[in-house]
Amino acid sequence: MNLTDAQEGKEYVVRQIDTDDEELNAFLFSLGCYPGEPITVVSHLKGGCVVSIKDGRYNIDNQLAQAILI
Numbered sequence: 074m075n076l077t078d079a080q081e082g083k084e085y086v087v088r089q090i091d092t093d094d095e096e097l098n099a100f101l102f103s104l105g106c107y108p109g110e111p112i113t114v115v116s117h118l119k120g121g122c123v124v125s126i127k128d129g130r131y132n133i134d135n136q137l138a139q140a141i142l143i
Contacts, residue, residue: 076122076138079114085143087112092140104131106141 079085087110090101105127106112115123121134133141 074143076112076114076124076133076141076143077117077135079122079143081114081116084111084113086110087141087143089142090140091142097137097140101137101141104129112141112143 075091087106087108089108090098090106092098101107106124110126113125115125115130118132121132122138123130123132124138125131
């Protein structure tokens with residue numbers, strides 16, 4: 074399951090980042106989004122979703138949300 078299928082307000086644990094793009098992996102790592110970390114979908118938007126990772130909230134697009142497996 075990926076973040077686009079996640080229920081709002083429920084905390085999940087990142088299982089895997091499904092991308093071959095090293096730059097994208099580095100970006101997600103800098104946000105604190107890597108396997109084993111908790112992540113919460115705050116709300117779903119038309120073009121993506123708002124997620125809470127550690128103490129920050131981020132707006133990510135659907136393509137990125139589909140790459141984060143929970």
